């Protein structure tokens with residue numbers, strides 16, 4: 520997945536939750552990426568804000584958001600909430616500050632940077648950052664399968680040299696006896712019968728039910744993205 524495609528998902532959401540860490544404490548706020556090019560994703564803040572200080576100190580940023588709605592639209596008889604089908608996105612990565620002249624240069628060929636120029640003039644304390652390396656996941660969901668053939672589908676991505684682990688559990692084929700217990704317990708259609716059974720990682724919610732029931736201890740839990 521290219522940065523441009525990732526940015527299209529981000530733009531659909533608009534404002535996202537941006538998290539940083541300082542002295543062992545996680546801080547979150549609502550912000551947005553205002554631009555994208557082949558080098559990364561761009562954001563801005565003011566240099567007197569803790570957000571600025573935290574990004575300068577750690578160089579790390581985690582971002583997440585949800586589309587089209589974060590509202591709970593109802594619940595079933597067990598109290599399980601319903602969500603309108605949509606997607607979530609999460610990205611975690613490395614950031615660095617960009618000098619003003621670099622933003623001015625980018626604005627000559629990319630309209631998206633003009634808003635940064637406007638803000639830099641209006642608020643002289645404005646500072647720009649680029650997330651130049653990162654990895655993440657689009658989590659497309661339709662739990663009732665109204666519009667899609669899956670309850671969920673994960674698409675993982677990385678840019679700027681970062682790497683990610685594939686989503687979902689793994690079945691160790693040498694241990695699988697084909698009993699089918701994992702298939703019976705999976706409500707996400709993430710396990711394919713066969714000899715051995717196999718995992719469709721993109722559909723796996725990593726709920727762990729199959730891990731608990733496998734009599735052969737044949738299912739490995741996922742790594743982190």
Ligand code: SF4
Nearest residue numbers: 695696698699701733
């Ligand atoms: S529960 Fe374990 S042994 Fe049985 S089919 Fe699934 S992976 Fe194979």
Ligand code: SF4
Nearest residue numbers: 705723724726727729
């Ligand atoms: S972890 Fe959950 S969603 Fe994933 S394959 Fe196992 S039972 Fe299905």
